Amino acid sequence: MGKIDLLVIVTIISLFISFFLAFFLITVKTKGRLSNCLFAFYLVITAIDTSDPLFNLMVNGPSNLGMLRSMFAFLQIPTFYLYVLSVCYSDFKLKPKYLLHLLPFVVVNVILIPRFYAVDVASKINFIKSYKSMIELQFNHILITVQLVVYIIAVFVALKKAKKLYLENNAGTNINSYKWLFQFAIVITIIYLIAILKNILKFSDYPYISEGIKIGLQISQLFIVCWYLFKALSNPALFRNVDSKLKLVKDLISEEKKIGPLGVSEKVYDEELLKLQEYMIAEKPFLNPSLTIQDISSDVKIPVRDLSLLINHKLEQHFYDFVNTYRIESAMGILKDATKSKVTVLEILYDVGFNSKSSFNTAFKKHTGFTPTDYRKAL
The missing domain is CATH 1.20.1070.10 (Rhodopsin 7-helix transmembrane proteins)
Structure with a gap:
């Protein structure tokens, strides 16, 4: 041929x-x-x-x-x-x-x-x-x-x-x-x-x-x-896309600076942060694998713009990392619980809001320095 x-x-x-x-x-x-x-x-x-x-x-x-x-x-x-x-x-x-x-x-x-x-x-x-x-x-x-x-x-x-x-x-x-x-x-x-x-x-x-x-x-x-x-x-659901009308935090900060000092005072920021932290612990919204900043904004009654500035600028964390911190803390609690020693890592990652083993392992190691398996063995 x-x-x-x-x-x-x-x-x-x-x-x-x-x-x-x-x-x-x-x-x-x-x-x-x-x-x-x-x-x-x-x-x-x-x-x-x-x-x-x-x-x-x-x-x-x-x-x-x-x-x-x-x-x-x-x-x-x-x-x-x-x-x-x-x-x-x-x-x-x-x-x-x-x-x-x-x-x-x-x-x-x-x-x-x-x-x-x-x-x-x-x-x-x-x-x-x-x-x-x-x-x-x-x-x-x-x-x-x-x-x-x-x-x-x-x-x-x-x-x-x-x-x-x-x-x-x-x-x-x-x-x-x-x-x-x-x-x-x-x-x-x-x-x-x-x-x-x-x-x-x-x-x-x-x-x-x-x-x-x-x-x-x-x-x-x-x-x-x-x-x-x-x-x-x-993987038929390849992508979860975002709204193009959303603005990057750096653009929001730039807009605020043009107007004058940031529109939200330190006291208000502290109050909103406390409110947000209490909500995350009490309601555990992070268990939802598809959680968005709009979802939390609606529940805690803080405008998306202010919430985005609070998390991404004030806490210096992406919303993605902010939520994953609570997921990892929850996973660590399960791994430490001797009565749940038979629960597999795969089951834990789904229970705390992840739906990907690679994402869970990456986030867990970033937060603790260990893989979930190594962390459990070290206890």
Whole structure:
């Protein structure tokens, strides 16, 4: 079996899995429907972009359809960016302003009209053969490089902000979902950086290396889609997103400083802190694995803004860590109780409000310096 035959088979398998997963994401009933649709669209346009080996078997020579297919690459990273936003923020909605993300795709196609889309086949063939000297193709490769760098930075900025908002306002253990999304973004970034290298080599004296990298990217696409499919099926509720209207504590402090001294006095802070601590001990809201700062605000009758400043600024703790402190203290009490020596660590972590063993172990060791098992043995 030749290299080309193998590449075609890999492409067919990759296309099948991509379209199958896209169909599943669009049709499955879930709260994150918009996120699913965006990722389905990302899968489809990525599949179209990487279908080159199969497309060349069906279409002989350069064509408008073939060029348009390759230009779909300009839609990939903007779609991925919107997908990340939709996953991070529960109130994300598509707005007319997001049409601006289509601008690079429109521009690159418009500049190809005079010397490619609007000419005969012979002129198209000459255009492709002379690709190194064609200003349109050079411009397109520079533009997609700039686009990739800008959007990759935007993706990680969005993830960093969303994670911080989550830590300041939520105490659920679904923070692992953000870690997974971050890992996925890292993988996508590596792929796109390799694609940039491929494009640079294409216009160098080593185009054969560019072709080799292209084959590697084709094959990696299959593994990435399979990896995502495995994650999606093993953990259907991947993310617990936050409200984009929430503000980071540093922004709240900045706003307060512009107005004048912080609006809440030290005495009021002390009273609210005592009220909060008594509530946490008496009502044990931390046993709820999906606890949010809004939940506590409603119960203790302290505005979310003031409560956020109290915990994140005054106590210098993320809400996530603040709640986990009570969970760990509760777990330590169970571990110390000789009458509960038969209760497993797994049972304890669920009892105190965790729903992830890794999150429980990490938080416990951060608080005590021991793993739960070692702590029990040391008693």
